Structure formats: structure tokens, C-alpha cells
Amino acid sequence: MVGLLDLVQKTMTTPHPLDRYLELVRPTLTRRSMRAEITHVRRSAVGSVTLTLKPARQWSGHVAGQYVQIGVVIDGVRHTRCYSPVNAEGRRDRHIELTVKAHPHGLVSNHLHENAIPGMVVDLEPAAGVFHLPEPRPERIVLISGGSGITPVLSMLRTLANEGYRGRILFLHYNRSPEWVPHRQELEAIAMQHGNVRIEFRYPETVRGRLDSGPSGAGERSGGAEGGKNRDFGGVNPPGANRRANQAERDAHFGYDELESLAPWFPSAQTYLCGPPGLMAAVRTVYEAEQLGDRLHSEEFTLTTAVVDPADAEGKVTFSGSGVVAENTGASLLEQAESAGLSPEYGCRMGICFSCTAVKRSGCTRNLRTGELDSDPDQPIQICINAPVGDVDLAL
Incomplete structure (x- = not known):
């Protein structure tokens, strides 16, 4: 069938491809x-x-x-x-x-x-990625997210709810304030409808802003009211207010004590994490200290790289497919190609989608995410997360 469509395209749709007419x-x-x-x-x-x-x-x-x-x-x-x-x-x-x-x-x-x-x-494009729930489902699941990192773990939670999952779930989300949390009402509804699901929101920025005005809750539980009602002390913090405020600020940030208080069973759970670099680092620190690295699964949608001083960059980058040669600035090959006037294809710009893959003909490159060096010739590399180390020839 594909061969017949190819024939139709070649013989009947010139000068445009078949898709141009279908659209x-x-x-x-x-x-x-x-x-x-x-x-x-x-x-x-x-x-x-x-x-x-x-x-x-x-x-x-x-x-x-x-x-x-x-x-x-x-x-x-x-x-x-x-x-x-x-x-x-x-x-x-x-x-x-x-x-x-x-x-x-x-x-x-x-x-x-x-x-x-x-x-x-x-x-x-078709769905891709290895960050997903396993089959069969684990008996206990912890879902941790921050900001826009809520999206993949929300899909997980919705899927588990639809399946009638009976294991224990902690859903812990960090954001600026309640109005910044997408799908918040639905999350609250899931917590109300499923007794095995505990949903917690944390707002570190909001808590910091309230420290000067007396005690404050660190967040919300299962979509309920935020903390208790604060009494009016005429602008003077009541006894113990500073201690409680400082504790609230600590509770609004991720740490072992916070996780243990919410889900003391977390060492036996599978944990799925997606969020900003600070949150990701804090969660990994806890899991590595507890020797639970094999139970932590994460997805990153931000590229965290070490800053390279242009003065330390050496060599030239040859874009041999375009006949362009440029001085190495230490930036990613994608950024250097764009600075040289080229327009390579790219997608996520953080090493996820593989849209920017090009063949490195010669030279050494450094992976900006892992720091790993690669000097093998004629190898496809992702130019958004690789930078040249000395002279590099890229077939672009």
C-alpha cells in the first residue's frame, strides 16, 4: 500500500508532495x-x-x-x-x-x-520516554513534583485513579502559591474520592512572605483549608510564633523529615520525581543517603550544565556540511551553529527529543549533562547537550 501511495505521489502530485494536497x-x-x-x-x-x-x-x-x-x-x-x-x-x-x-x-x-x-x-510526534509507571504496579507509590513538573506525575495519578489502584499514594507538589497549581480542583477531588491517596501542596515562597506576620501553615493537605485561622495579635508575634514560623519555612522545603512525616513507608515505595533542579537535587540527596537510589525515578525538563568560560575554550568548530568554520566559544554545538548563522533542527534543547542529532566527523566533545568526553569519529551526537573540546568537525 505504501508503495502504491509513493507511486501516486511521484506521478500525480508533482510539484508538491501528497501531504501538501491532503492538508x-x-x-x-x-x-x-x-x-x-x-x-x-x-x-x-x-x-x-x-x-x-x-x-x-x-x-x-x-x-x-x-x-x-x-x-x-x-x-x-x-x-x-x-x-x-x-x-x-x-x-x-x-x-x-x-x-x-x-x-x-x-x-x-x-x-x-x-x-x-x-x-x-x-x-x-509519537509518545516517547522511559519515565513511566511499571507493570505490574508497585504496592506503594510516591509522586513528587514542582512547578511545571506536575504534568507527567499527574498523568500517573490520573491513570492509577482510573484503574482503581488500591496501594498507597503520596502526591507531593511544590509551587509558588495555590493559584499557580494547574488542575488543583481535580487533585482535591481525587483525594476526596480515594482514601488511599494523600495529596499535599507546599508553597515555599508564600511561607517566606508570611514569616513577618505570625505563624503560618506550610501548605495544604488533600485540598483542605490552609492551616488554621490565625489570631490577631496587633502586629506582635504571639509566644512561640517565631519558632513555629521557622518550622513552617523548613516544612515548606523538601527534606527527610518532611517525607518521613507524610509517608513513613516511603523506603518501600517506588518514587517518581519531576521538577526544578533545586527540588530534584534535594530529593536525590535524601534517597542517596538512605541508599534508595534504585527506587527513585526522575524526568528533567531543564538542562543543568556547568558554565564554561569562553577564555578556556580552544580550537575551531567546522560545520563541514555548510562550509562554515567558527572559533570555539565553549557553548553547546547547537548554540555555536546558530551563532554562525546556521539553522539546525532542534526540539527540546535539553537532550530529550533527539531532534538535533548530527554526525561528529572528528574531534572531542563533552556531554554538558554528564561531563563525559567522546572522541570517537563518525558518531551521531545531540548537539544541544554537547560542546567541543578543541577542534571538532560536525557534518552540519
Whole structure:
């Protein structure tokens, strides 16, 4: 069948490929690529937008925790980014729900937050990633997230709830304040409906802002009211207020005592973590100290790298596919290619989606995430997370 379609494309659709004509009939109707139409747009939480997508028939679904790559055309240029679906796996109508946080310098996230409307069509890649729930399900599960890292673990929680999972679950989420938490009402409803699920919110910034005004709760439990009502002491902290305030600030940040108080059974659980670097580091510190590293599973959507001083960079970068040679600045090969006037394909810019893979013909590169050096010639590398060490020839 594919051979017949190739023949039709070659003989009957010149000068454009077949997909170019199909998309004139319906934007999501394509043969080789996959697309999705935005059907609903919700902006219920500060700083984020939730999109419901109706994918083309090629869509085969996702496993809770995985990510998808979408492509958006902005000012005539196609940009791709990775986002984790927040809906449970196995959704009957095959729709996808994405919650996108608008980052300060995020081109695609801000575009979607400000401009997404029903009827907009985006490119879509199949779901991918190894951050997902195992089969069979563990008897105990801890889900920890911060900020936009809520998306993959929310998909996990929704999936477990839909399955009628009976094991113990702790869902611990950190954010700026309650209004910044997407899907907060649904999380509260899950906690009310499932006695085996404990949902906790923590707002470190809010707690710090309240330290001068007396005692404060460190967060919220299972969607309940935040702490107790504070008495009015006329601007003077009551006895013990400073001690309680300091304890509240400590409780608002992740640590062993916080985890042990919420889920004393956590050493026997499988833990899934996604969030900003500070939270990720704090959780890993606890699990490594308790020798539980094999029970901690994490997903990162930010690239944390060591800063390289341009004065320490040596050699030249040759982009032999374009005939361009540039002085090595120590930045990633992707950034150096863009600085040299090239426009290589990329997606997540943090080593997740593999869109920016190119062949390194010669030279040594350093992986910016692991620090590992690689001097093997003629090897495909991800140029967003690799930087040259001396002279490098890249087939780009």
C-alpha cells in the first residue's frame, strides 16, 4: 500500500508532495507526518494554559509519564518542544491534554499561552520516554513534583485513579502559591474520592512572605483549608510564633523529615520525581543517603550544565556540511551553529527529543549533562547537550 501511495505521489502530485494536497482538504489529514487539532483551551491556573488536542488517526496513545513533541509555526518558522500529557493513559476518545507553563523566555510556551485557540493545528510526534509507571504496579507509590513538573506525575495519578489502584499514594507538589497549581480542583477531588491517596501542596515562597506576620501553615493537605485561622495579635508575634514560623519555612522545603512525616513507608515505595533542579537535587540527596537510589525515578525538563568560560575554550568548530568554520566559544554545538548563522533542527534543547542529532566527523566533545568526553569519529551526537573540546568537525 505504501508503495502504491509513493507511486501516486511521484506521478500525480508533482510539484508538491501528497501531504501538501491532503492538508488543503483537512489540515490534520496527512500520510507521512502526524498532526493534531486543538479543540479546547483552558487558562484556569496562573501562568499556564491547558490544551485538548484531537490527533490524527496515526496516534497510538501514550503511557502515563511519557512526553510528546509538538511543532508550532511562529513567524513562518517551525519550532518543536516536548510536553508531557496530563491525561490518563488509554483515554477512550484518544484526545491528548497538555498543560503548558509559560516560561519567561520560552518562545513556544508563551506563544501557546497567548495565542492558542480551538482550530489551531500543530505537528505531533509519537509518545516517547522511559519515565513511566511499571507493570505490574508497585504496592506503594510516591509522586513528587514542582512547578511545571506536575504534568507527567499527574498523568500517573490520573491513570492509577482510573484503574482503581488500591496501594498507597503520596502526591507531593511544590509551587509558588495555590493559584499557580494547574488542575488543583481535580487533585482535591481525587483525594476526596480515594482514601488511599494523600495529596499535599507546599508553597515555599508564600511561607517566606508570611514569616513577618505570625505563624503560618506550610501548605495544604488533600485540598483542605490552609492551616488554621490565625489570631490577631496587633502586629506582635504571639509566644512561640517565631519558632513555629521557622518550622513552617523548613516544612515548606523538601527534606527527610518532611517525607518521613507524610509517608513513613516511603523506603518501600517506588518514587517518581519531576521538577526544578533545586527540588530534584534535594530529593536525590535524601534517597542517596538512605541508599534508595534504585527506587527513585526522575524526568528533567531543564538542562543543568556547568558554565564554561569562553577564555578556556580552544580550537575551531567546522560545520563541514555548510562550509562554515567558527572559533570555539565553549557553548553547546547547537548554540555555536546558530551563532554562525546556521539553522539546525532542534526540539527540546535539553537532550530529550533527539531532534538535533548530527554526525561528529572528528574531534572531542563533552556531554554538558554528564561531563563525559567522546572522541570517537563518525558518531551521531545531540548537539544541544554537547560542546567541543578543541577542534571538532560536525557534518552540519
